[in-house]
Amino acid sequence: MFIKQVYQYQHDFWRYLIGVIAVVAGIIIGQIPLTIAIFLKYKGEIFGMEETEMMQGFDSNYFLFLMLLTFVGGLIALFLIVKYLHQQPIKALTTSRPKIDWSRFWFAFGLVSIFIVVNTIGDYYSNPQDYEWNFRITPFLILCAVGIVLVPLQTSFEEYFFRGYLMQGIGVMAGNKWAPLILTSVIFGGLHFFNPEVTKLGNTIMIYYIGTGFLLGIMALMDEGIELSLGFHAANNLLTALIVTADWTAFQTESIFKDVSEPSAGWDVLIPVLVIYPIYLFIMAKKYKWTNWKEKLFGKVEPPAYPNVTEEN
Template identity: 35%
Template sequence: MTTPAARYLALADAGCGGGWRYLPGLALIALIWIFGGAWAHALVLRLPLGAVTEFAAINASILSMLAGAVAVTALLHRRPWRTLVTPSPRVDWRRMLQGAAAWMILAAVFCAIESLLYPGRYAWNLDIGRWLPFVAAALLLTPLQCAAEELVFRGYLMQAAGRFCRHPAVPALFSSLVFTLPHLYNPEVAAYGMAIMALNYFAMGLFLAAITLRDGRLELAIGAHAGNNLLLVLFVHYEDSVFRTPSVFTAGPLDPVYSLLTLLLGAALFYAWFFRRPGTSK
């Protein structure tokens, strides 16, 4: 019987699926991201967007990655962009919402526990006049930003690795490693140390890869990623974060060890909820 992981990785065989195409494909996506992202960032910075200008500019640069993945999949591989997401005829938007809600609840609980363990780490920061306009921008841009990263790292890159090795562990580990590399330029790395932050990014990437392969589709990972980032930009903004946002709370220095431990626990609980409950196995 074909597993969900095998069905998902086999989507790379659709259209013009020759393995050699993935090397220039990855190079094209990277070039579009680097140069198109720089252009988009500079363009948005010139727009009169007020307090959301920098946030919108950073997200615009990442959205160039989405454009690159969609263009390369359609033009080089001659297959629909949807095949980066699912083997089904339609994208399951409900599955995305489920992933976002589940991860946001888990992350919010861990933030509440952290505030109890470390009194004073969280400070009330709500300025409703600044926050409400920012909510609209975040709800529009953050899911797109997360979808861009998922389509590239857990979609295109993991399917590309699957063309060379169908054992799901190899594409999962490879995509997680590559996912970690650009995040090492985030300001949190300089503030808290490369090794521990790299472990955080790698663990998050591996968790998203695992649920993608177990579910046989990308929607759950897109949702979980979006839920994580929405919580961080709208409700809890840590010092030295890559995004400077008017969140409800500001938090003192990020505790990368607590972050890693709660990430691992949250990943286990999330996985158990979606794949270990009666009636959820595929």
Template identity: 30%
Template sequence: MKHLESALKQENQWWKYLLVLLIGFLGGQIIGAIPLVVAMGIGAARNGGNIVTPDNPMDLSAYGIDPNLGLVLMVFPFLVMLFISILLIKAFHKRSFREVINGGGVFRWRRFWKGFLVWGVFAVILLVASLLFDRENYELNFQLSKFIPLVIISLLLIPFQAGTEEFFFRGYLAQGVGSWTKKRWLAVLLPSVFFALLHCMNPEIKEFGFWTMIPSYILFGIVFGVISILDDGIELAIGVHSVNNILSSIFVTSKSSVLQTPAMFIQKEVDPSGEFWGLLAVSIVFILVVSYKSSWNYQILFSGIQQKKEEHPEED
């Protein structure tokens, strides 16, 4: 094991993590939001200076912004945040991008694509089942001229959004928690809670309530954390997170969704509780399938974190 252990030899003062997280997040939100503010200003000018406040703040079409352009503008702050954070982590911790990913080895693309494809298959099966058994709850919204650009933008940019979140929570923050507590299960649990709290501003929280949606976000975080610990790196989690968000962007949206895109279907009524149990079932099946192929040792989750000799994950 190398991913969490690699951080033990480096500087892990709590205030450095706090500064990196705050500066990275605020820098991404302030600098990265400049194009969005400009686009909103142009939209307001075209509307005679009137500022419209939509029920869902993620619905940028209310500001006269094309939904596909809106998706680009929403992802851009994540790119800025990732760039700033890589520089800060190198300066404060002397830790490289690859060390945060898997302890210092090459980026394992096969792990990424394994997570992307396996989770993608299960998610599509769940979506098709939902469409078949709850057909009246979905409205066809297919517009070829908007759908093709949406697919291209989603495939190219959403992995950066998902990858940034995994870099922060299952990479950087998990290494910090692991270096402080020396316990892997806490390196799964605590970043998952922070991951959930980061999504408190999502419109789904406003629509369905904090205690309804937070368990789903925590479950997602725990799944990503568990597979990162077992796989000794975050490439698999990046793949899963990426395909999950891409499929959500392309195929299904709703009035309360954080992804307001010209998706193929509009979901009229969302059942958060039902979706939670569907997510749990897919997560269990996914972990069982991937662990069978990867020969994971689940006891690692409850083992201590100790400094070991140099070793790096290899591409397989």
């Protein structure tokens, strides 16, 4: 139902094409403050610089704030396109339920938060040499303010765009569920190719990014909405930003700890995808009584017998 309900609204191919262009334009507009700040800071010296080098010239909280504004621009553009071009309520972009189930959001948020905290504490006591105490009260409180407000907007943009907008759009065009699951997951992971983590760890880290895309896509299809993926993604990015930072990550923050170990893309990449993610899905499947996996992940998407809205000729 999450994909099929789009047949009630304006779902022509050209609308999705314009929508994607508009979202990209929103991202570019949202990036203007960051671009101006970088230009004023480095002027002509910007060419050839890596992203991590640019970050180091700024206060980390200020840079994070400017970077996250990029996604705010994209989210605003997406919501405007959905409302006015597709004439679709945001609720229908979020869920197939009568109303958005925020308890699902908070369940996923809490589950991921507990795992991150427990895993970090365990690793800290097992490998204390890999961590430095990075806590400073004032910068950390500023980070909390920036993170709590803007990180959920960043993750919400990615979820609404990939697991909502593109999942629904590709689903009605392809007439099935497996095509949007695969395409949105690969595109989502592929866009992380330019993250500094890839430069440091190599292309193997892409397994993690694409695998995360599949996890979030499976959540959306099995649960008939993106509330769980919204909570999962928000907790993952926010808790990571607050607890641990490193010199080679996309989020360099005033976190509690700094990871000073030499990173490697081995089992650290495979274990989350092959072990931890299936555990997440198992817990959610049990709690929300997911059934009929084959149909929900690979079934057809067909228009209802009497759709409320038809495509324009």
